[in-house]
Amino acid sequence: MVTVPRSLWHEPRPADAPPIGRLDWLLVGVFTAAASVESIIRPDLAWRPLVAVLALALIPALLWRRIRPLTATLIGWGVAGLLAVLQLTAHVGDLYAMMAVLILLYALVRWGSGREIAWGTAFVTVVVVLGMYAGSAGWADVFGGTVLLLLIVALAAVFRYRADLWQRRQREIRNQERVALARELHDIVAHHVSAIAVQAQAGGVVAATQPATAAEVLAAIESEATRTLAEMRSMVRVLREEEAVAYEPQPGVADLPALARAGVTPAVEVSLDGAASRLPRPVDAALYRLAQESLTNAVRHARNATRVGIAVRREGDAVRLRVSDDGQTPPGPVPEPGFGLLGMAERAQLLGGSFAAGPGPDGGWVVEAVLPVAAKA
Structure with missing residues (x-):
């Protein structure tokens, strides 16, 4: 049984996976065109219709590679494995366009969770070994293919690490900003509440003898309290926001x-x-x-x-x-x-x-x- 490091096994998916966009549909279009043209013009391709249909089965995998990386990998590399089995039993041909499964391996390491990466890479390893055996690959081909796969995995891991490091820095910056804003909130509340308390004491002293002055003090207290609430709400709104929001410049x-x-x-x-x-x-x-x-x-x-x-x-x-x-x-x-x-x-x-x-x-x-x-x- 393969032992998976605990840190990798419990690694969650990255939270910044983008949804399906125009570039994904462009990739699907390019792959569809390449697979269709290759299946038509290659004279040495056996079982042409079957190979073309199996190749086009990769389209959902290319679209799901970020949102469902393990599912996409199982579909794409599963098709590659099926073609390898058919190549052994019925001498079915293969398409160069099937190299698109390398994109799925990159997406698995870049966007998958730790468990998905472990299961997915184990499945890919089995398919690669089966494909090399079916194709009677020599030592040079085995070495070159292994190096290529490791480079793809390493590249995905580097981009994943850099993105995670950037997000951690952004969270640290936001936390520092929240600490500063919390300090600002303390200063605002302490200042205004103290002013309200002093004005209330003054109002109590003059209430019996100077009603007009007491009314002015009450109006000042109301104004101070309104201003305090407005500043507190602005600060609390900023503290609750995950991303930066627009707020009034600091005095x-x-x-x-x-x-x-x-x-x-x-x-x-x-x-x-x-x-x-x-x-x-x-x-x-x-x-x-x-x-x-x-x-x-x-x-x-x-x-x-x-x-x-x-x-x-x-x-x-x-x-x-x-x-x-x-x-x-x-x-x-x-x-x-x-x-x-x-x-x-x-x-x-x-x-x-x-x-x-x-x-x-x-x-x-x-x-x-x-x-x-x-x-x-």
Whole structure:
């Protein structure tokens, strides 16, 4: 009994097998014409009608070679084996057009599962041995035929491996994109929910004494919640898609002024020093998300903060982001960084930059990130 390696035996079919198309029908037409012409013009062909009919039986196999590779191989090479048996018993001739069965062997290795390849190649081996015996092939013919079959199998295996490697790379790229989008989703939700919570607290304070102001706060909360839901749906739709889909471009430094706000505690001030243009897209998006996450942390955790400043400044071949607040720094050692700070540090390091966060010299909390303009790919 032949022992089949476990890795090959459990190998699934490739998922990218194309359906029957124009090239398949063109192949069928060329083969039909070649087999028909050869069966008519060859003077030495015995049992001409039978050989022509058997040759034309390969047509379904040529069409099914990718979607049903084992079935196509059994049909095509089965016809070749039948002709070999008839050649032994009744001296039936053969057609050169039957070389089309080599295409079926290629398709079996390229598109078949591991089990299909094992069973199909075993069947092809039996047919080849039978054909060589029926044709009284010499050692040179045996060697040449064996080399040809091995070359076809090797070529199919190489193309199969290259296609599998390409698909794995594409899946890895998509997974990396999904991780980045998941980080974006976290930043979006954290920022907007924090803003909603702060506005709701402010609305509760002024509801009894300033109904008009409370109504404005409620309208702002509604607008913020609507915007949050829209961005979340866009991100979740992208995360669910297997292939790339079109979605809105990520915000950048030029969008930071939209984070500014007055009349609500803490007030947010944004300052851009010539850094809002001519930035690579990864750096541009990273600066925005770093500023957004830092603002979210300040709104949620800064004690008694009345002001949060966001400043972006171009420094030669780098861009510096500084987010600071005037809150009270609790006494004692600096706590261990949470997932938010770790995520921001990772984002900066991926672009070849630096990140620091801690108490400011004049109190409050300061976050600083320096990213090179020519970020690493």
